[in-house]
Amino acid sequence: MDGELRKRGTSDGAVSLRDVSKSYANGVVALDRLDLDVRPGEFVSLLGPSGCGKSTALRIIAGLSEPTGGSVVWPQPDTSRRAREIGFVFQEPTLMPWATVAGNVRLPLDLKHIDAATADPRVAAALARVGLADFAGVYPRELSGGMKMRVSIARALVTEPMLLLMDEPFAALDEITRFKLNDDLLLLWQSLSKTVVFVTHSVFESVYLSSRIVVMTPRPGRVFAELAIDAPYPRDHRFRTSAEYGALCRRASEALAAASGGEQ
Amino acid sequence: MSAEPSAPARGEGALRIVLPIALLALGVLIWDLVVRLKGIPPYVLPGPGLVFATLVSDWPILSESLLVTLVTTFEGFLLAVVGGVGLALVFNLSRVVEYSLYPYAVILQVTPVVAIAPLLLIYLPQQAAVLACAWIVAFFPVLANTTLGLNSVDHNLIDLFRLYGAPRSQVLWRLKLPAALPYILGGMKIAGGLSLIGAVVAEIAAGAAGAGSGLAYRISESGYRLNIPRMFAALVLLSVVGILIYFALSLLSHLLLRRWHESAVEREA
Numbered sequence A: 001m002d003g004e005l006r007k008r009g010t011s012d013g014a015v016s017l018r019d020v021s022k023s024y025a026n027g028v029v030a031l032d033r034l035d036l037d038v039r040p041g042e043f044v045s046l047l048g049p050s051g052c053g054k055s056t057a058l059r060i061i062a063g064l065s066e067p068t069g070g071s072v073v074w075p076q077p078d079t080s081r082r083a084r085e086i087g088f089v090f091q092e093p094t095l096m097p098w099a100t101v102a103g104n105v106r107l108p109l110d111l112k113h114i115d116a117a118t119a120d121p122r123v124a125a126a127l128a129r130v131g132l133a134d135f136a137g138v139y140p141r142e143l144s145g146g147m148k149m150r151v152s153i154a155r156a157l158v159t160e161p162m163l164l165l166m167d168e169p170f171a172a173l174d175e176i177t178r179f180k181l182n183d184d185l186l187l188l189w190q191s192l193s194k195t196v197v198f199v200t201h202s203v204f205e206s207v208y209l210s211s212r213i214v215v216m217t218p219r220p221g222r223v224f225a226e227l228a229i230d231a232p233y234p235r236d237h238r239f240r241t242s243a244e245y246g247a248l249c250r251r252a253s254e255a256l257a258a259a260s261g262g263e264q
Numbered sequence B: 001m002s003a004e005p006s007a008p009a010r011g012e013g014a015l016r017i018v019l020p021i022a023l024l025a026l027g028v029l030i031w032d033l034v035v036r037l038k039g040i041p042p043y044v045l046p047g048p049g050l051v052f053a054t055l056v057s058d059w060p061i062l063s064e065s066l067l068v069t070l071v072t073t074f075e076g077f078l079l080a081v082v083g084g085v086g087l088a089l090v091f092n093l094s095r096v097v098e099y100s101l102y103p104y105a106v107i108l109q110v111t112p113v114v115a116i117a118p119l120l121l122i123y124l125p126q127q128a129a130v131l132a133c134a135w136i137v138a139f140f141p142v143l144a145n146t147t148l149g150l151n152s153v154d155h156n157l158i159d160l161f162r163l164y165g166a167p168r169s170q171v172l173w174r175l176k177l178p179a180a181l182p183y184i185l186g187g188m189k190i191a192g193g194l195s196l197i198g199a200v201v202a203e204i205a206a207g208a209a210g211a212g213s214g215l216a217y218r219i220s221e222s223g224y225r226l227n228i229p230r231m232f233a234a235l236v237l238l239s240v241v242g243i244l245i246y247f248a249l250s251l252l253s254h255l256l257l258r259r260w261h262e263s264a265v266e267r268e269a
Helices: A003-011 A054-062 A101-111 A116-129 A145-157 A175-192 A203-209 A243-260 B006-038 B048-057 B059-093 B095-110 B113-123 B126-151 B155-163 B168-208 B215-224 B228-257
Strands: A015-023 A029-038 A043-047 A069-073 A086-089 A163-167 A195-200 A212-217 A222-228
Touching: A015 A054, A029 A054, A029 A069, A029 A222, A043 A054, A043 A203, A054 A086, A054 A163, A054 A195, A086 A145, A086 B155, A101 A116, A101 A145, A101 B168, A116 A145, A145 A175, A175 A203, A195 A203, A203 A243, A212 A243, A222 A243, B006 B048, B048 B059, B048 B228, B059 B095, B059 B126, B059 B168, B059 B215, B059 B228, B095 B126, B113 B126, B113 B168, B126 B168, B155 B168, B168 B215, B168 B228, B215 B228
Parallel strands: A043 A195, A043 A212, A086 A163, A163 A195
Antiparallel strands: A015 A029, A015 A069, A212 A222
16 A cells, blocks of 8 residues: 555665663663664664663664653654654564464554554565464464564564664574574565664674674763674675674674773 | 373373262262261261252252352352452553552452451342352452453563554553453452352351341251251252352363463473
8 A cells, every 4th residue: 555655765764863861760871972873774783781771772762762861863853654663673572472473463553453454465474574474373382482583573574664673682592593583684684675773792693784883882871883894795604604704703892892891 | 380291191181080079979978878877867967868869859949049149159250350350450540549449459358258248238138238248259359360460461562562652542452451361360260269158158147137048048047947958958059059160260261261371271291
């Protein structure tokens, strides 16, 4: 129904944080004057140690948390709500156990009162994209951790958001599953040309996935350094074992260590 | 929630039915033998045969009383579920109402119903008083469990609903109520038995005042008349009702939860 919008809209998914601060009632300053520009179509990772406020930054972009200072700037303030449509993937799969896989993926459409005739093909398409076309009628408890996370990604994609926010989505998965999901996420990102903001504390994961890494300092959270990862896509296991990858990981690790300021 | 391998589970399932029945048969046999061998008169302890015969011969009276008690229990239970879940929803929507009313819900629960029943019988028509007792005893477990369930929703899921701009009504219907369902069913399982107890207590109190027609009234009336076999027969009926209520609610819970909730899912090792 809005296919044209979808095609045209690929370039306006970016967002900026200006001077964003967040402090909590207990005195913890999670973010202190954070400036972050997310460019359209990029895959940017927020890399930092635990407690550096990277998840807080993500929640502020999503509107789940209000900044105590500064602002979130959208490119076209109120032209289209579509531009602001966001897909969010939590650290846990966060599925409703009482609903089937298809029911979970359909949730964002149900909440917008989109009728079944429109919703069903979109749900099927989203499931097919994450390789779960045959699991529509299955309940989440019957799935493995990796498959649950795929459902969660399908749910985030079903509204065709411009911006995909991912909060350490693969942190709880085993390495083999994580590598597989990393590869599949990159393929999705390339084929759908979304903007992705990916929060992680894994140097290796951030280098493998990102076109740009933003390294953050802990308490209070600030941008410490930015690393452009220029290695061409598509990336695969050859990139993962290349000298270039190793060198980039070393640079990212050094930046992360410097950002952490020997706090360990 | 135990993980049982499927083949032995079937054997174990059969044992779970056979063992209690065997024990019951043994108990009845011993009861019968003791009554026969000791020559105990029926007005002290009737044998199982006599109790069964009384059950058959007094069925017209007993069935009428059974119906009265069943209707009271069912109505009390229904009101408890509606009231408990409804009040929990109101509490969930409004802190002010919760803080104001919750202490009184607790007071209602901790005051023994035996002590309230005679008072209620003074102020209310008898049928209403009995119903009120059944409700008072049964509603609190539903309220407490539903409240717990509504507060146990995954916070990330609440965030997800917020992200998609879901209004409170959708959060309630699509998220909080389904998440609370296992808790509500747990509360209902307790409430089912308790509403029977509440009805019985009130009927006994009413019976002491000389009015009534329920099963518990029959028990106390038969006691006064030293009609001990009928007392036993009514008691057997009450137990059967209690067991049936429990099984009906367990079945309901199983049917609603078997696809997704850990408590009802059968695992294969």
